[in-house]
Amino acid sequence: MPARSRSKPSPRIGSLAISRDARVLAVVFGNDNASFLYRIDVSTGVAARLTAATSGTETRPTFSQDGKRVAHASWPGGEAPSRIVIANIDGSDSRQWSPSDVEDLSPVFSPDNKTIVFSRSQFVGSYSPIAQPHPHDWALYASNLDGTNIRQITNEHFYSMSSPSISPDGEKFVVVTETPYTTQHLAAYSLTRPGLPLSTYKPHFPNELSRKHPIYAYPNYLPDGTILFMAADKHISYDVYRQNPDTGSVDKLTDKNGYATDLTVSADGSTAAFLKWRYTWLGDVTDPKIYLLDMNSKRLTALTITGLP
Numbered sequence: 001m002p003a004r005s006r007s008k009p010s011p012r013i014g015s016l017a018i019s020r021d022a023r024v025l026a027v028v029f030g031n032d033n034a035s036f037l038y039r040i041d042v043s044t045g046v047a048a049r050l051t052a053a054t055s056g057t058e059t060r061p062t063f064s065q066d067g068k069r070v071a072h073a074s075w076p077g078g079e080a081p082s083r084i085v086i087a088n089i090d091g092s093d094s095r096q097w098s099p100s101d102v103e104d105l106s107p108v109f110s111p112d113n114k115t116i117v118f119s120r121s122q123f124v125g126s127y128s129p130i131a132q133p134h135p136h137d138w139a140l141y142a143s144n145l146d147g148t149n150i151r152q153i154t155n156e157h158f159y160s161m162s163s164p165s166i167s168p169d170g171e172k173f174v175v176v177t178e179t180p181y182t183t184q185h186l187a188a189y190s191l192t193r194p195g196l197p198l199s200t201y202k203p204h205f206p207n208e209l210s211r212k213h214p215i216y217a218y219p220n221y222l223p224d225g226t227i228l229f230m231a232a233d234k235h236i237s238y239d240v241y242r243q244n245p246d247t248g249s250v251d252k253l254t255d256k257n258g259y260a261t262d263l264t265v266s267a268d269g270s271t272a273a274f275l276k277w278r279y280t281w282l283g284d285v286t287d288p289k290i291y292l293l294d295m296n297s298k299r300l301t302a303l304t305i306t307g308l309p
Helices: none
Strands: 012-018 024-030 035-041 047-048 056-065 069-075 082-088 104-110 117-125 134-144 171-177 182-188 200-201 216-221 227-232 238-243 250-252 260-265 269-278 285-294 298-303
Touching: 012 260, 012 269, 012 285, 024 056, 024 069, 069 104, 082 104, 082 117, 171 216, 171 269, 182 216, 216 250, 227 260, 238 260
Parallel strands: 012 056, 035 056
Antiparallel strands: 012 024, 024 035, 035 047, 056 069, 069 082, 104 117, 117 134, 171 182, 182 200, 216 227, 227 238, 238 250, 260 269, 269 285, 285 298
16 A cells, blocks of 8 residues: 655645545545545535534545445544544534444445445554554454444454455455565455455556565445556556456556555446645655546546635
8 A cells, every 4th residue: 555655744635535426525634633524526626514523533434325424434633543433415413333442444335325344453553662553453344324233344353454345236345455474465355254355366567566565555346346446566656457356457547647545436437536646856745636537538637626724
């Protein structure tokens, strides 16, 4: 997964999600002390607050496929852990149900809009005396939208993992993960039967960064079962690729993005969105801009946004 920027621009756009019909974006905007969720009309670029929080950090938004709800992770600050929050698309009826002793992140709605899948860390610390503490020992969980019937759906205790993406039939999900013993790869798991991965993928393409130690990020299932993802090439450009899991064929959809993050795709498969960052003369990255990718024409368009503070 892409490394974090050494610079800390403030304020800035963070993670984002795109609605099923590609008409609405949910984006996080703020700084390192506080960030909040905004709704953007794609046709006009006009942004408006989606939540009412006055402090803390909101991140990793996602839309339900029926277009009625949005979920995100919320960290109030201090020693408190991150919680999952679900609300109506207009921000009303906001509620959270995560327990107080774990770190919950990266919520995703199932295609039938009845289940939320999310990642949970059982350990926040460091395996090195000189490294900064970070969440580890990740596993994926599922629950009803009201927080009942919470069940663990993976049992591998991942060292690191991406947000999950659920297949169109609701039977499996794909993540990018790695362990202390394996390099990054894409892995598909059953949503109903915890166990070893159903399939693992290491897509290869011309000028990839490293055949032995590739960098993948942001996997997304498309309606036809192919997988959209980002990967780094030898120029450290994070471009968008699509893999057919059945044949292994890989199609490159963008070229020379530079540093890019947060790839997401509408559930109808028509439009992808991601952030492209600008390099400073010091080599840091800053000033992320939202780009929309037409999945049919492969046309890439920058989105002009108004209404952010």
